C-alpha cells in the first residue's frame with residue numbers, strides 16, 4: 125500500500141465544478157505527485173506495463189443492417205453532395221436499421237456471431253459488457269436486453285457510456301474482471317442505432333425514394349442545418365469474446381485510457397437530461413436540444429493529437445516500438461481523422477486501415493467491426509501486434525496494445 129499524506133480539500137470553480145485543492149504526496153509503488161495549494165490535486169498512477177497475463181480475444185462478430193443509404197440518397201433531403209461528403213469525411217455509404225430495431229438487436233446479433241466464431245456455448249459467457257451511445261431506452265441500458273436476447277443465464281451485464289471510446293473501455297473492463305478472477309469469459313459489444321437522433325423526420329421516406337412528394341422547403345432547410353454531423357453516422361454492431369490468456373507475451377499487453385470533461389461540449393446532446401426538470405419538454409424539442417451539437421474543427425484537432433498521444437503512451441508503457449505495431453484499429457470518426465493519426469505516427473495506409481467508406485461512423489461499434497473485418501481478411505495472424513485506439517465524446521480516449529496468440 126502506498127503512503128498518502130497531506131491535507132485534501134475542495135473549492136468550487138466559477139463554472140460550478142468541485143476542484144480538489146491540496147498538497148498530496150503518494151509514496152510506495154505509485155508515482156509521487158505533489159500539487160501546490162490552490163492547484164488541482166492529482167493522484168496519478170503510472171500506466172505501467174501489466175504484470176499479469178493479458179486477456180485474449182477468442183472470437184469476433186459483427187452485424188450491420190441491410191439497408192444502404194448512399195451520399196446521393198442524403199442529397200435528396202439536404203443541401204449536400206457526394207463529392208463534399210467523400211472528400212471531407214471519407215464516407216461513401218452507411219447502413220440504417222429499420223425503425224423499431226434497437227442497438228440491443230444489432231448488439232445481440234453481433235454477440236451471437238462472436239460466440240459462434242469462438243466456438244463456445246453461450247452458457248460459457250459469464251459477463252456481458254455493452255457499449256452504446258444510442259440505447260433502446262433512456263433507462264435502463266441495453267446490457268440486460270442483450271443478455272436476454274442471447275438467451276444467456278442471469279449473468280452480470282454492464283452498460284458502458286463512453287461513446288466512441290466505449291468498446292475500448294469495455295475491453296479494459298473485461299480484461300480487469302478476468303484478471304481479478306471475477307469472470308472466465310466476457311462478451312464485449314459495441315453497438316449503435318443512430319436513426320433516432322438523425323433529424324430527417326418525414327424525409328426518411330425520401331431517402332429511399334418512397335415518398336410521393338419531395339421534401340418541403342422547410343424540411344430541406346432543417347436537414348441542411350444539421351448536415352455537418354448528420355452525414356457522418358451509420359448503424360452497426362461489433363463484438364468480441366474475451367478469455368484469460370495463458371502467457372504474458374500475448375493478449376492485452378497494456379491499456380491507456382484518458383478522459384477530460386473540459387472537452388465535454390466537443391460533441392454532446394445538450395437537452396433531454398436529468399439536470400432539467402422535467403428532463404424533456406416541448407421547449408427543449410422546439411429548440412432541437414435533443415439533437416447532437418458538434419464543434420467539428422476543435423473535435424478534429426483534439427482527436428488527431430490525443431489519439432496518437434495515447435498510442436505512443438501505451439507503446440511506452442509496454443516497451444513496444446511504434447514500428448513493431450502491425451495494425452492500428454482506430455475509431456472511424458471520419459477518414460481525415462484516421463489519416464491525421466496515421467501521419468502523426470508516421471505509419472502507412474496499410475497499417476492504419478479505414479472502412480468508414482462502407483459504414484460511416486458507427487460510434488462504439490467502429491473498432492470491433494473493423495477488427496472483425498481485418499481478422500476475417502487474415503490481417504491478424506498469430507503474433508500480430510494490434511493497437512486499438514479511440515477518441516470520442518466526453519471526451520474519452522485511449523489506446524490498447526494486443527498481441528494475437
Ligand code: ACO
Pocket residue numbers: 203204205208209212213288351352353355356391418419420421423424427456457458460461485487515516517
Ligand atoms: N455538405 C456540404 N457542405 C457542408 C456540409 C455537408 N454535409 N457540412 C458542412 N458544410 C459546409 C459548411 O456549411 C461550410 O460552408 P460555408 O463555408 O459556406 O459556411 C463549409 O462546408 C465548411 O464547414 P465546416 O463545418 O467549417 O467544415 P470543416 O472543414 O470543419 O469540416 C467536418 C466539417 C468534416 C465535420 C470537420 O469539422 C471534421 O471532420 N470534424 C470532426 C468531426 C467528426 O469527425 N465527428 C465525428 C463524430 S464524433 C466522434 O466520432 C469522435
